Amino acid sequence: MTTREGLTARQRILETSYDLFSQRGVRDVGVDEIIARSGVAKATLYNHFPTKNHLVLAFLDLREERWTFEMVETEARARGQTPEEQLLAIFDVFGEWFRREDFDGPAFISVLLEMGRLHPLGQASIQHLENINALVAGMAEEAGLREPHEFALSWHILMKGSIIAAIEGDTDAAPRAKTMARHLVEQHRLTDARA
Amino acid sequence: MTTREGLTARQRILETSYDLFSQRGVRDVGVDEIIARSGVAKATLYNHFPTKNHLVLAFLDLREERWTFEMVETEARARGQTPEEQLLAIFDVFGEWFRREDFDGPAFISVLLEMGRLHPLGQASIQHLENINALVAGMAEEAGLREPHEFALSWHILMKGSIIAAIEGDTDAAPRAKTMARHLVEQHRLTDARA
DNA sequence: TCTAACACAGACGGACCTGTCTGTTCAATA
DNA sequence: TATTGAACAGACAGGTCCGTCTGTGTTAGA
Numbered sequence: 001m002t003t004r005e006g007l008t009a010r011q012r013i014l015e016t017s018y019d020l021f022s023q024r025g026v027r028d029v030g031v032d033e034i035i036a037r038s039g040v041a042k043a044t045l046y047n048h049f050p051t052k053n054h055l056v057l058a059f060l061d062l063r064e065e066r067w068t069f070e071m072v073e074t075e076a077r078a079r080g081q082t083p084e085e086q087l088l089a090i091f092d093v094f095g096e097w098f099r100r101e102d103f104d105g106p107a108f109i110s111v112l113l114e115m116g117r118l119h120p121l122g123q124a125s126i127q128h129l130e131n132i133n134a135l136v137a138g139m140a141e142e143a144g145l146r147e148p149h150e151f152a153l154s155w156h157i158l159m160k161g162s163i164i165a166a167i168e169g170d171t172d173a174a175p176r177a178k179t180m181a182r183h184l185v186e187q188h189r190l191t192d193a194r195a
Numbered sequence: 196m197t198t199r200e201g202l203t204a205r206q207r208i209l210e211t212s213y214d215l216f217s218q219r220g221v222r223d224v225g226v227d228e229i230i231a232r233s234g235v236a237k238a239t240l241y242n243h244f245p246t247k248n249h250l251v252l253a254f255l256d257l258r259e260e261r262w263t264f265e266m267v268e269t270e271a272r273a274r275g276q277t278p279e280e281q282l283l284a285i286f287d288v289f290g291e292w293f294r295r296e297d298f299d300g301p302a303f304i305s306v307l308l309e310m311g312r313l314h315p316l317g318q319a320s321i322q323h324l325e326n327i328n329a330l331v332a333g334m335a336e337e338a339g340l341r342e343p344h345e346f347a348l349s350w351h352i353l354m355k356g357s358i359i360a361a362i363e364g365d366t367d368a369a370p371r372a373k374t375m376a377r378h379l380v381e382q383h384r385l386t387d388a389r390a
Numbered sequence: 391t392c393t394a395a396c397a398c399a400g401a402c403g404g405a406c407c408t409g410t411c412t413g414t415t416c417a418a419t420a
Numbered sequence: 421t422a423t424t425g426a427a428c429a430g431a432c433a434g435g436t437c438c439g440t441c442t443g444t445g446t447t448a449g450a
Contacts, residue, residue, distance in 0.1 A: 114309055
């Protein structure tokens with residue numbers, strides 16, 4: 001089952017796909033390149049993933065696990081003492097992500113724009129984006145903010161906008177978004193008077 | 196030079212490309228489809244545009260003319276009495292754009308994500324996005340806001356974020372962004388006390 | 391030792407892509 | 421009328437892509 005490096009063929013395929021898809025997009029990377037790079041036979045790939053679309057779906061799931069949950073949620077929760085601070089820490093995590101030399105860009109948004117919202121992969125991406133929304137809404141609820149769902153939708157605009165800005169080259173997109181995010185939190189605090 | 200419908204071959208090619216590229220992205224549409232749809236010979240297309248990339252560049256220029264200037268700038272300026280109102284009116288224009296049945300999504304961001312920031316088409320898209328930034332900065336200057344360039348970068352985050360949210364399905368992304376935009380304006384007003 | 395499951399290697403078909411090429415038609419102009 | 425430039429029509433080459441297929445090797449367990 002396992003070969004050199006202690007990874008199964010399926011794992012090697014998925015790891016290679018993760019790297020290539022993240023860096024260059026799902027349309028620019030063909031199965032032949034994935035096969036060559038992961039040192040796997042074509043039949044093996046198609047044994048584990050019936051079509052390329054299935055492989056992309058597996059990639060998106062893995063992306064959610066690593067990016068949404070391990071990088072964004074776990075890191076943000078670890079950096080803040082209070083739920084409010086944890087929310088704001090998302091943009092500190094973003095700031096470091098934006099500056100990494102291997103900054104890979106937004107997988108869900110890229111797939112959504114590449115494939116369109118009607119395509120199955122676009123639909124899957126929308127679902128993953130909604131999961132991010134639910135995550136933010138949950139943290140807003142923990143922070144005792146009012147209208148956590150509406151809050152999350154606005155918050156997510158800041159997240160997505162700052163990511164695109166970072167790709168464009170704005171290296172300070174994260175602190176910029178964080179400032180706006182702070183005002184949004186203030187607007188949603190129950191104890192605060194409404195503007 | 197001109198044929199039926201009074202359009203030159205070049206114009207027909209560009210109009211067809213505009214519709215197809217806007218709706219489905221530059222990677223999903225091949226030159227054969229553009230030829231068939233615009234009723235033009237292949238040699239004619241390659242007479243006017245040396246490569247497909249040249250055609251995409253012409254599309255991006257046309258997009259800037261129609262979307263950035265005619266739709267966003269002109270409409271926003273027409274709807275507001277004061278420069279501040281004109282800035283905020285951008286999100287009213289967005290609100291109507293998002294709800295149009297032929298809402299076509301963000302061309303510059305899509306091409307940037309599809310091709311990558313190093314590709315010539317990605318570079319061209321970044322340039323067009325920076326032109327939007329300059330436009331916003333100019334309007335901020337007219338409104339007498341402090342730090343118009345920094346303001347524009349934050350403002351643009353709201354624009355881009357709301358567009359992605361709209362594609363995702365958030366039909367109220369525009370008013371949501373407008374609320375945050377209003378607070379951003381307040382933060383940059385000279386006459387206002389800082390927080 | 392034999393067998394069954396898995397993985398490797400790579401050819402192949404059919405569809406698509408971009409860009410080039412040949413040849414024809416048509417309209418304006420000299 | 422003759423010519424010239426532009427566009428039409430479509431075959432074609434060279435490449436890529438996805439997915440199928442055949443055949444070989446390797447490993448684990450009965």
